[in-house]
Amino acid sequence: MTRSISVAYAVARKDLTSEWRTRELVPALGQFVVLALVIANFGFQIDSRNATVIAPGVLWLALVFAGLVAFGRAFAAEREQASLEAMLLTPAPPAAIFAGKAIAAALLLIVCEMVLLPAMTLFFGTPLNPALIVAVLLATVGMAAVGCLFAAIVARVRSREVLLPLLTLPLWIPFIVAGGQAVQVAMGASGNYNQAVALLIDFDILFLVLTSLAARFVLDD
């Protein structure tokens, strides 16, 4: 168990170090989410009256597509260097390697959220409060687990760019249903915030358990 944790930590640190040295993904993702806000502005004619109604939808759209890019990259780099096979040759448990990669990808997405949420407050004047941050972070946990699992699957399949969103998005919908409701309430709509967050935690637990059971079969060869 402690070995699994140290393997996961080492893999996550490796991914984050490599991202820190190349700075290849995070700046692009940051720009991407800001661009998404610009497009939303023109698509919706956002002003101070309708901002809190439209902003939750814009937030999830930007986040979901940024997440697809982040999780897709997590395994794309390994594939290009054929380094995943090398990692799997070591006696480290595959589930721990997978956990490390998922944690690193989730942290990159969180960095991207640290750009997105303040940018929304700045441009649309929507509130930025702990309730909003908690909901987004809880959704990120489950989305990272599912997203990385499917990224690992499609990394070895033809037409992966097409398949990743197709397989991942339907399974992210539970998080968007619950997270969407929580974010709407956090931005001032009426509704039950606690129920939505409880549902988010349920989905997180369910998908973390399923992913940890399935990771072995996805990475094994």
Place this chain on the structure above:
Amino acid sequence: MTRYTRLAGLAVLLMLAAGALIFFYAPEDYLQKEPQRIFYLHVSAAIAAFACFAVVLGGSAVYLRTESARADRLARAAALVGVVLTTVTLVMGMLYAKPIWGTFWTWDARLTSTLVLWIIYAGYLLLRRLAEPGQQTARFAAVVGIFGFVDVPIVYFSVTWWRGHHPGPVIVSNALPPEMLFTFMVTMACTLFLAAVMVAIRYRIETLMDEAPSPASAHLVGAAAREPEPAR
């Protein structure tokens, strides 16, 4: 006439008999009139689709455990039939929704989750089509098949968890008059039989396709046999 043709013929006859019950035996609904008759096939198709996806779940789990090619084939066959039945459910539901609710589609929890179910398993079929056939793809598809099943209980309980337009469970709550219940039970049994026959036929097709050399590799083998590699 093979076993499969006979079974398929029987399934068609049974479905026609169920249709006769639906249109001539079951009483007309007092409030909803004729469109209510859609209910019998709509719910039966949904239950048969759930059953197919349960078979996908079972086949996928067995495959991950034993790498049995049969379990994988069964999962493939059931996924295809399940997607077809989910399509039937969605289309019948839309035909019912138009006269009753005044619109083909509304973002009710059950409608949305059923649409998501369709997308998940259509993605499963697409993965099977796009990925190179082999053990790895079978393993990946099994993982997708198992994850996809998470949506089935969500669809089932969606009417109780989120109150929307879609009617609640009328069968388990015993809200049907006996003639309607009988018609529904017969239709459901016939639909389940039809689904089983379709899965069996599809399973046979998958077996034949697994055994036949793939067209791509047959071409390569043929080409290599005909023209020897040029000397370098």
